[in-house]
Amino acid sequence: MNQQELLDCLIIGGGAAGLTAAVYLGRYRRRALVLDCGGSRLRKIPRTRNVPGFPDGIEGPALLQRMQEHARKYGVPTTATEVQRIERLADGTFRAESADARWHARFVLLATGARDVEPEIDGLHAAMQAGQVRYCPVCDGFETQGQRVAVLGRAGHGLRESLFISGFGNQVTWLSMATQEEVGLQELAQLRECGVRLAESPPHRIECGVEGCGVRVELQSGQVLEFDTLYPALGLHHACDLATALGARSRPDGQLEVDAHQQTTVDGLYAAGDVAMDLNQISVAAGHAAIASTAIHNRL
Ligand SMILES: Cc1cc2nc3c(=O)[nH]c(=O)nc-3n(C[C@H](O)[C@H](O)[C@H](O)COP(=O)(O)OP(=O)(O)OC[C@H]3O[C@@H](n4cnc5c(N)ncnc54)[C@H](O)[C@@H]3O)c2cc1C
Incomplete structure (x- = not known):
């Protein structure tokens, strides 16, 4: 694709949201391009079991590959690159830049996702593949039935995640990274009500x-504790910087504010998937992308 050409839409991020948008825009016969630097969270999923149409589940990398093939089939290519800057030009169009290239488009769909804050544990990747470390109880809390589960996270996020996971018929312990005395009375009552144990002191070493x-x-x-599964609940970094540099509003956790059509607070700049306000899920990312790309198509 000629880099000087004015594209209908530049899709930044080639994960679940970006590739779904590529399929929609391709099928609307629009000129679109995906720019992606290869860090989709789909790559980390050993096997997802809640994506519609896959009753036996599918490995994240295999799903990603299918989505890439699907986008290519409708004529939307992906260029491997990291976008460093987006600029809004006087005529309302957008220019995006990487270290060595530029693109020009009427609309931009930001689908840059988020990155999990990872704990420092040796062999983390292997433990994730074995289901010993999990990141997403919405996705795989079901798989923890009958298990001993640890949740690693500070007050707020760690507490919420412990309470949520305790609903799956398992035994949950919160590694709160604080001493028992530092946890409030109200929190202790919530933990008791849900049957969640509180570790007596912060973790020193996790293997x-x-x-x-x-x-x-x-x-x-x-004290030494043993578990079947560990959920780090250390938060996510939402990749919103390209949008906020253009003036788009984000929430304190970095998710971009969007309207009912997935448009950010900057006219012509849309956001879909984990980087936009909502539940971080593949089907949500696909839904956002369908809404955003249809809204963009209707404005072209
Ligand atoms: C371990 C794990 C298990 C999960 N299990 C499930 C599950 O079972 N079911 C489920 O529904 N969800 C699951 N999820 C969540 C799911 O992976 C995400 O919700 C989904 O991938 C979000 O799609 P996205 O397109 O927003 O982001 P991603 O798929 O992460 O894609 C974002 C892409 O944007 C690229 N990018 C970022 N910045 C730039 C830039 N400046 N320039 C170019 N490219 C850029 C990234 O490299 C990446 O490729 C899981 C997540 C994890 C980590």
Whole structure:
């Protein structure tokens, strides 16, 4: 694709949202291009089991590959690159730049996703593939039935995630990264009500892939606990900088504010998937992308 050409839409990010938008815009016979630097969260999913149409589940990388093929089939290519800057030109169009190239488009759909804050644990990737470390209880809380589950996270996020996971018929322990005395009375009551245990002190060392049990946690107090699964609940960094640099409003957690058509607070700049306000899920990303690309098509 000629880089000087005025595209109908530039899609930044080639994960679940960006590639769904590519399929829609391709089928609307629009000139679109995906720019992607290869870090989709889909790559981390050992097997997703809640995507419609895959009752036996599908591995994240295999799903990504199918989505890439689907976008290509309708004539929307992907260029491997990292976009460093987007500029709004006086005529209302957008210019995007990487280290060595530029693109020009009437609309931009930002589908840059988010990045999980990862704990420092040796062999983290292998533990994720083995289901010993999980990131998304909405996605795979179901798989923890009957298991001993640890949740690693500070007050707020860690508490919410512990309470949520406790609804799956498992035994949850919150590794709160604070001493028991630092956890409030109201929080203690919520934990009790849901049957969640609170570790007596913050974790000192976490080991995965331990023979006979999945995860071994040594607390600062010296106590050793064993679990089948660990959920780090350390938060996400939403990749919103390209949009906020243009003046788009984001929430405190970095998710971009969007309207009912997925338009950010900047005219012509749309957002879909994890980077936009909503539940971080593949089907939500696809839904956002369908709405955004149809709104863009209707404005062209
Ligand atoms: C371990 C794990 C398990 C999960 N399991 C499930 C599950 O079972 N079911 C489910 O529904 N969801 C699951 N999720 C969540 C799901 O992966 C995300 O909700 C989904 O991938 C979001 O799609 P997206 O397109 O917004 O972002 P992504 O798929 O992450 O894609 C964003 C893309 O944008 C690219 N990008 C970012 N910045 C730039 C830039 N400046 N220039 C170019 N490209 C850029 C990134 O490299 C990436 O390729 C899971 C997530 C994790 C981590």
